[in-house]
Amino acid sequence: MASSHPSAAPGAPRALSGLLPFLRPYRGRIALALLFLLLAALATLAFPLALRTLIDGGLGGTRADRSAQALALRGHFGALFAVAVALGVFSAARFYMVSWLGERVTADLRNAVYAHVLRQSPQFYETTQSGEVLSRLTTDTTLVQTVVGSSLSMGLRNAVMGVGALAMLVWTNPRIMAIVLMMLLLVVLPGMWIGRRVRRLSRASQDRVADSSAIAAEVLNAVPVVQSYTAEPREAARFAQATQNAFEAAVRRTSARAVLVAFIIIANAALLLWGLYRGTEAVLAGQLSAGHLGQTVVYVALLAGAVAVLGEVYGDLLRAAGATERLMELLASESAVSSPARPQPLPVTGQGLAVAFERVGFHYPSRPTQAALRDFSLELAPGETVALVGASGAGKTTVFQLLQRFYDVDPGVVGSAAGRICLNGVDLRDLSLEALRSHIGTVPQDAVIFSASALENIRYGRPGASDAEVFAAAQAAFAHDFLLALPEGYATFLGERGVRLSGGQRQRIAIARAMLKNPPLLLLDEATSALDAESERMVQAALDSAMQRHTGQRTTLVIAHRLATVQNADRIVVLDQGRIVEQGPHAQLIALNGVYARLAALQFTA
Structure with missing residues (x-):
């Protein structure tokens, strides 16, 4: 600094x-x-x-x-x-x-x-x-x-x-x-x-x-x-x-x-x-x-x-x-990422957001010699649901961080070509950070709960939402029943980092928060990882129904470690050491008998 x-x-x-x-x-x-x-x-x-x-x-x-x-x-x-x-x-x-x-x-x-x-x-x-x-x-x-x-x-x-x-x-x-x-x-x-x-x-x-x-x-x-x-x-x-x-x-x-x-x-x-x-x-x-x-x-x-x-x-x-x-x-200290002096507006057509990664390369500042992504190119059509799978360290979380512009892509990747990420054809670096992130909803793998009531934790996704809208989002995330059972219902103070809740309950509140925001681009980082089998089925069904209700209006990108949760995705993208090695629907990738098929055989056999 x-x-x-x-x-x-x-x-x-x-x-x-x-x-x-x-x-x-x-x-x-x-x-x-x-x-x-x-x-x-x-x-x-x-x-x-x-x-x-x-x-x-x-x-x-x-x-x-x-x-x-x-x-x-x-x-x-x-x-x-x-x-x-x-x-x-x-x-x-x-x-x-x-x-x-x-x-x-x-x-x-x-x-x-x-x-x-x-x-x-x-x-x-x-x-x-x-x-x-x-x-x-x-x-x-x-x-x-x-x-x-x-x-x-x-x-x-x-x-x-x-x-x-x-x-x-x-x-x-x-x-x-x-x-x-x-x-x-x-x-x-x-x-x-x-x-x-x-x-x-x-x-x-x-x-x-x-x-x-x-x-x-x-x-x-x-x-x-x-x-x-x-x-x-x-x-x-x-x-x-x-x-x-x-x-x-x-x-x-x-x-x-x-x-x-x-x-x-x-x-x-x-x-x-x-x-x-x-x-x-x-x-x-x-x-x-x-x-x-x-x-x-x-x-x-x-x-x-x-x-x-x-x-x-x-x-x-x-x-x-x-x-x-x-x-x-x-x-x-100046942030490495900031809004441009003259930001461009993000075209919103009501048909979801088109996402395009164009020859993106990226190195974390703390690991300048180790590439997290290499010549990464991927396009998501509006309303499409795409799952990212691969071993730990393959670059899945990096894709999410670059998409939210927590980091900027490397200035050049192959020859003199510069990588970039676009939403509806506009480079992320030309958008204001507020406009960019207001169109993205995220459910992280480790749910974040604030020291506030359950109502305020869900409303964090959209501060101006009414109580009825909060209740509807909680019902969609199968959180309504357990929240009503708390001592003071939705007004119950959840403690620092949600210590009064189980891991599955915290995750469902995080999902409800994202549903309340109702963004055109939804990022799910193994959103059901902390749930038990029954809760996982309920929440997965809620996520599937939410995506189906907004078909054509919401683009969804999912990080999945359990392949069973993304079999119905429109497309599955397999990453290995920062590169895309396979992509396609579940059945097609199984037929290829490649990296995805080996991962699926290990998980489904187990």
Whole structure:
């Protein structure tokens, strides 16, 4: 995956510029937050001035003017309280605005990354684990939220206060502050050097956390297999090792950051004490008033505190920069398959879809030296039912994936001829992905059930379908009776991945989903593989009747491992190592006494 900031060092603060597109829609709120931030900083900077006036004007005088002095004290304390009220109001407003921005930007970022990942082709998931994506959607976006909703605001506020305090100190004590500025360089430069190490370790720590998340996501989706092989201790040990690696990386990051914090605190304490010492000497020498000294001390404290907070914020920025960089990498990744800039319409005649594979060759990106299809040519007439058979790895599933354009065919196959796949004469690559896939219905071998009710699982095929249409599709797939028998009928929650159902029940829901969509092109990937003998007969009868009711209106392509389920297909195509070796009706292929006849003899004899 390409980074959107190739020139930035990994985890550099400038990687946060990737958040700018998510901040721009809220320019008005950002301006308000900055206004309140500035007002709060000015209120803080006004406090030392009020304190100086209190010390020099309210605490001086003689015993004879005690009443006037008391009245003056009330006025000075009233001014101090007014400053405190202003500080509280402006700080609260700033806190609300930046917290809202943090939550909003984080939500927008999560939505953008998730929507982008959903549009990636399967090639993306050959190199990226889903657990890593989940880690970026959760852990990394939480770090971004911390920065946008808290750290960045604190950093800006302390930067304003630090600059303001520095300006006041330079104005009131120019000679002393010339030395203070030189000492600040002694604080900043080593801090930046330590910060670079923190930055590198932050990125490494986040990567290790993603590794453990990827392991957990993989294993939790395969708990029955893990338990059947009594591999719980092994998997627990593997996860423990991953978390240990994450812990060690976090400890290294925390150690480096602790050194940074300790250095900043000690250096700033030395700076503050030095300023106080020089100021006390000036008071004793009669060069400064007590109020002036108090003002200077508070400004030095504000400056030192601002530098300390900025050091903390810088550490947060480094972590968030690494997280932002990882998220921007996801957003910058481009799908290998996308809709054309000017898609062509798909001609639909009501007679089904004509499918044509023209000299197609294909290599999976993860297996570039092994051809999945070789010079593959096949035509399906509208309304025809064609079955693909052959040994595992022959290329049957690849045909389905190319037809749905999860992958694109190789650019050239034989000589300079380019392979292509057409629907009703239009190259798939000239159609929008939405238009293409809206005309195709699929029943996979491994039925996918979502964490929702049975009604919503079937309606997934056509979200706008009425309840009556859902019930009709379930009846056609012989799922209606067992769904009514569930505790809450069609409203029953089926659990994650349909764990409350048997394999056959899940498969019938998947078939009902495809029937509800009612597409002109139906792809059945061994749709009855998970059914018992009785259910298989019912569902096969339902599929046969569905295809017969739509004769001439639906083209059906079937992957079959059990040849008995496709004997009535219009044509059977036999694949071997990515090539078509035989095709024809069942009886004709049996008479050829070739590959299909040998497969049939093995299965039917058994």
